[in-house]
Amino acid sequence: MDTFFDLINIVTNFFSIFSKEVTEEKIEKNIDALHKNDWFRDLLANETYHQMIQHNTDVRYTIGKLNIKKLEKNPADPKFEKAIRRAIRKVEER
Incomplete structure (x- = not known):
């Protein structure tokens, strides 16, 4: 499942x-x-x-890329948590 999300992330980043x-x-x-x-x-x-x-550029970039309108409308959407936890996990794996 993470591979699927990584693929989505690559396409989104493109x-x-x-x-x-x-x-x-x-x-x-x-x-x-x-x-x-x-x-x-x-x-x-x-x-x-x-x-x-507060300080990691990759994690902060992920937070900044979140759709602000959707975030303000529904901050409890699980996709926001998944995105941030995925960014943190990537930093931890380095």
Whole structure:
């Protein structure tokens, strides 16, 4: 199943070349919206994950790429959690 998501991620990244750039403002706005979720607050409670969310460029890029309109409309959508956990897992595997 992860292979499927990796393939989707590759295709999405290819087409994201034509989308807007991820800015710190967008990342912070998405983080503010994600704070509404218990699972995100639990991630921040873990010091290692907190550091990744605050400082790791790959994790922050993933957060910034989340669709802000969908995120604000339904921040509890499980796809947001999956995307962030996948980015964290990739960083941990290095």
